[in-house]
Amino acid sequence: MHRSLREQAPLVQCLTNYVSMDLVANLLNAAGASPAMVHDDHEAGEMASLASAVVVNIGTPSPPWVSGMHAAASVARERGIPWVLDPVAVGATAYRRETVTALLAHRPSVVRGNASEVLAMASATAAGRGVDSTHESDQVVAPAQELATRLACVVVVSGGTDVVTDGDRTLLITGGDARMPLVSALGCSASALVAACCAVTPDPLVGAATAMALLAVAGERAGRTAAGPGTLRPHLLDQLHLLEPGALAGVTLR
Numbered sequence: 001m002h003r004s005l006r007e008q009a010p011l012v013q014c015l016t017n018y019v020s021m022d023l024v025a026n027l028l029n030a031a032g033a034s035p036a037m038v039h040d041d042h043e044a045g046e047m048a049s050l051a052s053a054v055v056v057n058i059g060t061p062s063p064p065w066v067s068g069m070h071a072a073a074s075v076a077r078e079r080g081i082p083w084v085l086d087p088v089a090v091g092a093t094a095y096r097r098e099t100v101t102a103l104l105a106h107r108p109s110v111v112r113g114n115a116s117e118v119l120a121m122a123s124a125t126a127a128g129r130g131v132d133s134t135h136e137s138d139q140v141v142a143p144a145q146e147l148a149t150r151l152a153c154v155v156v157v158s159g160g161t162d163v164v165t166d167g168d169r170t171l172l173i174t175g176g177d178a179r180m181p182l183v184s185a186l187g188c189s190a191s192a193l194v195a196a197c198c199a200v201t202p203d204p205l206v207g208a209a210t211a212m213a214l215l216a217v218a219g220e221r222a223g224r225t226a227a228g229p230g231t232l233r234p235h236l237l238d239q240l241h242l243l244e245p246g247a248l249a250g251v252t253l254r
């Protein structure tokens with residue numbers, strides 16, 4: 001799978017927030033995929049007809065962007081290519097909740113969020129404070145499984161342990177570095193990498209787990225030499241680029 005990603009270099013259309021664009025593009029490049037940041041509604045649907053996968057991230061939403069998201073997601077669904085929804089801070093405002101609910105009509109292949117975001121989607125009452133999680137990922141396994149079943153998609157909860165589930169099958173991935181959440185937009189980049197990996201395998205559970213495992217291995221290696229979150233970011237890009245075939249063999253999957 002990791003080899004297929006490098007060989008096929010899938011074109012990943014990214015409709016992602018202002019904060020994340022640079023890291024998302026560079027992280028996809030380092031992993032071997034080919035990013036294109038195309039979000040405007042004049043061209044988002046047309047671009048989705050060329051892409052191998054799409055990631056839709058609601059981090060800095062506004063009506064024209066959201067209309068581009070609908071155009072891209074609807075073409076992705078029509079073409080049967082994977083599309084990943086990143087529901088940034090969905091519990092924080094009514095606009096985000098409404099946007100996510102409307103986008104779900106296009107049936108994402110994968111929803112990737114942190115624990116607070118997945119809890120907010122799983123329960124009508126849970127709210128979130130902002131973009132950072134106030135919950136632990138391994139505490140939300142059951143809500144993630146229920147959400148995956150209800151949406152008929154894969155749900156990824158990132159955190160100290162990454163939870164990847166389609167409701168029936170659940171994988172837990174450990175690794176990474178405790179300073180990874182301090183690198184803003186690393187979660188957004190994880191969502192884009194999930195899209196890239198899903199472009200090269202028919203099973204979105206395998207694609208999503210592979211993406212999170214690649215980040216876990218590269219993150220752990222980067223952490224050995226990084227002094228803090230500032231240097232963790234470039235070291236992580238380097239380590240993703242340097243990953244050897246077979247690098248995932250040592251990943252702990254439960």
Ligand SMILES: Nc1ncnc2c1ncn2[C@@H]1O[C@H](COP(=O)(O)OP(=O)(O)OP(=O)(O)O)[C@@H](O)[C@H]1O
Nearest residue numbers: 114158159160176177178180181184185186187188
């Ligand atoms: N405590 C931790 N230890 C190791 N890795 C972690 C830890 N917390 C998060 N990660 C990793 O960091 C990456 C980003 O996940 P995180 O949960 O911080 O996303 P996020 O909150 O959506 O981030 P953002 O909104 O800034 O993009 C994932 O690859 C995840 O596995």
Ligand SMILES: Cc1ncsc1CCO
Nearest residue numbers: 017019059060088131185
């Ligand atoms: C900090 C921040 N604010 C909106 S999107 C974003 C990037 C991390 O999700």
Ligand SMILES: [Mg+2]
Nearest residue numbers: 088114187188
């Ligand atoms: Mg996030």
